[in-house]
Structure formats: C-alpha cells, structure tokens
Amino acid sequence: MKTRARALGLLLAAAALLAAPVRAQAPAEFPHKPIRVIVTFPPGGSADAVVRMLVPKLNDKLGQPVVVDNRPGAGGNVGLTAVVKSPGDGYTLGVGAAGALSANSSLYAQMPFDPQKDLKPVAMLAAIPFVIVGHPSIGAKTQAELLALARAQPGKLSIGHGGNGTAMHLSAALFAQMAEVKLVEVPYRGSGPAAVDAMAGQIPLAMVDLPSSLQQIKAGKLLAFAVTSAQRLAMLPEVPTVAESGLPGYDSTGWFGVVAPAETPVPIVARLNAEINAALRDEQIQAAMRNLGVEPAPGTPKAFDDYIRAETKKWAQVIKAANIKLD
Incomplete structure (x- = not known):
C-alpha cells in the first residue's frame, strides 16, 4: 500500500509540474484574429463613414483586419444587443450613439440591455x-x-x-x-x-x-x-x-463612440483606446471628419464613461418633461 501511495504521490506531483507551465503562460497577445465592429447605423451615414476612415489605420496598428458589420434598428438597440451577447475578449466591438447609450433607457419602457452595466466604454469617436x-x-x-x-x-x-x-x-x-x-x-x-x-x-x-x-x-x-x-x-x-x-447653459450635440461587452479586460480596452485615439488625431482623418460635419473627440475610457452617465441623466430629465415615449 505504501508503495502504491508513494507512486500515486509521485504521479500527482509530476502532473502538477507539467500543468504549472501551462497555467503560468500569458494569454495570446491581443489581437491574434480579426476584430468585428458592429455599427448601429446603415452604411453611408456619418458614424459608418468615420469608422471606415479609421479602419485602415487600425488595421496597420493592430496587425489584424477590422471588419465593419452594419446592424441598424430600434435606435441602435439591435446592434448593441449583439455586442452585449458577444464574448468579452475584444474581438467584437460596437459603435453606438447618444440614443442607444444614453437616451433610449428613458425613451423605451423596456430595454434589451443596460448600457451602463452590460457595456464597457472604449473610446468616444466624434461629436455632431x-x-x-x-x-x-x-x-x-x-x-x-x-x-x-x-x-x-x-x-x-x-x-x-x-x-x-x-x-x-x-x-x-x-x-x-x-x-x-x-x-x-x-x-x-x-x-x-x-x-x-x-x-x-x-x-x-x-x-x-x-x-x-x-x-x-x-x-x-x-x-x-x-x-x-x-x-x-x-x-x-x-x-x-x-x-x-439668450439661453445660457444650453449645450446639445449628437455623438457616437466605441463600446465593448462589460467583461472585456481593461488591458484590451486600453490598447484599443490608444490605437483609436491615435487614428483620431491623424490630421488627414480630422480634416475628413470635419468635412462630414463631425468633430473628432479622442479621450480616455473613463472620460467617455463619465460623459455617457452625465448624458443619460440629462436626457432622462428632458424626456420626462416632454413626455416622449417610443413604445
């Protein structure tokens, strides 16, 4: 019995030694496959045009293809629902606007997701x-x-x-x-x-x-x-x-930005934010965006998150006062 127990102990120890390097290995460097960006607007609009302007720069910087997937509908809810249901690994992103990310929570009696709990802000793209x-x-x-x-x-x-x-x-x-x-x-x-x-x-x-x-x-x-x-x-x-x-304090613009599923790791969000901001600061891209009538708005994920929360509160008050409902 002692011999059998000793043999079993040695076998378990060997297995642990073999498993240790596997557990210690870092995950594959991000990204190692194409990234899908779900745009919640049809092709040809401002948001779609801006994303497609950024794609070549992002392809170069990330070393992987960035693929645009247009999914309009329900004020942006359709596309962002698909993002929420995707794995939080950085390979599925969404481009949402003020409606789906802030106002829709007050416009719709029921939402298929909670923008502040189910999505993680990555980078604001533009103000309109x-x-x-x-x-x-x-x-x-x-x-x-x-x-x-x-x-x-x-x-x-x-x-x-x-x-x-x-x-x-x-x-x-x-x-x-x-x-x-x-x-x-x-x-x-x-x-x-x-x-x-x-x-x-x-x-x-x-x-x-x-x-x-x-x-x-x-x-x-x-x-x-x-x-x-x-x-x-x-x-x-x-x-x-x-x-x-004559109306001091009035400030209202449209806007859109990149979000990811809530469980997306912070280092991946940081990498995506850095590359998106670098593209937004490119002079040619800035000129092209302004020709579309939109203003580049690079910033941190935290700043984008704070902005979404402030906009959500602001539009909830306006919508309630105006009694606006979409369903």
Whole structure:
C-alpha cells in the first residue's frame, strides 16, 4: 500500500509540474484574429463613414483586419444587443450613439440591455453639432427674434427634426423647454428631408446636422439662427451658439463612440483606446471628419464613461418633461 501511495504521490506531483507551465503562460497577445465592429447605423451615414476612415489605420496598428458589420434598428438597440451577447475578449466591438447609450433607457419602457452595466466604454469617436435653421421668409433674423415670434404664436410654429427619439429631436425639445416656448415638433426620416422642407418653406424651422444644411446656409437658402454646441463652429464662425444667444447653459450635440461587452479586460480596452485615439488625431482623418460635419473627440475610457452617465441623466430629465415615449 505504501508503495502504491508513494507512486500515486509521485504521479500527482509530476502532473502538477507539467500543468504549472501551462497555467503560468500569458494569454495570446491581443489581437491574434480579426476584430468585428458592429455599427448601429446603415452604411453611408456619418458614424459608418468615420469608422471606415479609421479602419485602415487600425488595421496597420493592430496587425489584424477590422471588419465593419452594419446592424441598424430600434435606435441602435439591435446592434448593441449583439455586442452585449458577444464574448468579452475584444474581438467584437460596437459603435453606438447618444440614443442607444444614453437616451433610449428613458425613451423605451423596456430595454434589451443596460448600457451602463452590460457595456464597457472604449473610446468616444466624434461629436455632431446641430444647427437651428429656418426659411428666410420666417420673419426673424436672430434667435431672440425667433423666440419672440414663437411666444407671440404659442403652439403654431413648427420645427422639423431627424426623427422621434433622435438627438435632433431631443435637442429641439431641450431648446423649447429652456426657452419656455411651445413648438410643434415634426419628425422626419433623417436630417436631410427636414432641411429640404425648411428650405422649401414647408416648415418654418428645423433642427438639422451640418451635412444636410451647410451648403444651403452658405447659399442663403436657409437662415441659420444658432448652433447647438457649447462653442461656435469653424465651418460657421458667424453663427452664434444657442447659449450665447439668450439661453445660457444650453449645450446639445449628437455623438457616437466605441463600446465593448462589460467583461472585456481593461488591458484590451486600453490598447484599443490608444490605437483609436491615435487614428483620431491623424490630421488627414480630422480634416475628413470635419468635412462630414463631425468633430473628432479622442479621450480616455473613463472620460467617455463619465460623459455617457452625465448624458443619460440629462436626457432622462428632458424626456420626462416632454413626455416622449417610443413604445
């Protein structure tokens, strides 16, 4: 028995010695296979275009292909649900915007995931300022005159926006709340149709993005009252901000960024953040993004997380006050 026990002990010890190096080995260096990026918008939009601008740089820096997978639907919920259900190994990422990552929690009675618990912020990509435009015949030239007109005709002045629950919709709601005016909000299927109808005089006002309105503003076909960002825009330096035009504290922009499943390791998030930020700081990429009407927004995962939390709280208050629901 002693001999058998001694033999068994030696066998176990040998097995432990053989297993020790395997347990001590570091995981394979990240990345060692292609990375899939689920974009929650259809091809051709600003978010999709920015991601595709970054892909060649990321391919070079990461040494693996970055593959774009467009999955729009339900305000971004469809694509991000797929991200949440993916392994947290850095090989599936998502690109979500203000809606799915902050506002949807208040817009939808039920969410398929919790943005703050089920997703880990990796890097903010871009901010998208909006501009309040109107037909030149509206009878106002400045935001002050516009608000005076709205107060003289409560509930009669309409403002188009890019669709129910979009950042443009919420920006218009915040504008009306802070100005204490009653505007009739008219949803469109995107910013472009809203800008076209404002230019044609079908609606007096619209909250739109720069790509759909910049050329018409410069041509005098649309009157720009104010931009929604905290600072004036380099592309429209003569147009004041909403805040400096009589509504101090107003600041509303669209935005989008990269997220990963919540269990993704911090070192992998840090590596991805560093490479994405490096691409965002490339001068050619910055110029191309600004030509699209979006502003590069590199930063840390912590800064992006803090921003998402602040936006979630902010839009919850606006949505509640405006009684906006999507289901």
